[in-house]
Amino acid sequence: MTTIRLPAKPESLEKLIEAISGFAETAGYPRGKIGEIELVMEEVLVNISNYAYPECSGEVEIRFHLKNETTLILEILDHGIPFDPFSLSEPSISADLSDRKVGGLGVFFIRKVADSIRYRRDGEFNVLTLTFSK
Secondary structure, three states: OEEEEEEOOHHHHHHHHHHHHHHHHHOOOOHHHHHHHHHHHHHHHHHHHHHHOOOOOOEEEEEEEEEOOOEEEEEEEEOOOOOOHHHOOOOOOOOOHHHOOOOOHHHHHHHHHOOEEEEEEEOOEEEEEEEEEO
């Protein structure tokens, strides 16, 4: 298992995503799938950097490995305020733009692109687990 931990700040995004992309590339993921993984991770990490630590600074840790050589498993941990992405209802994407609530599309996108998504609160940590098949 590979682990990377950096401050939960926008400046860390590139380094975190590059680590995951490089791992996926080495594991033989096609470029299109790597692009999807990068977009999902950008959404997750931007949300953590913007919302997890409203009154202080903190870190984000990403653990990643391959399961059975075909499934990339990513665990994203932060010790920010608890946030369960499953607590959000799915946005009404068929509604007129003027009638839609702001926000929620990022989590909707993550749910559609990742093969599986799980959330748990483990002590003081948010743990989001995402899987992506080749």
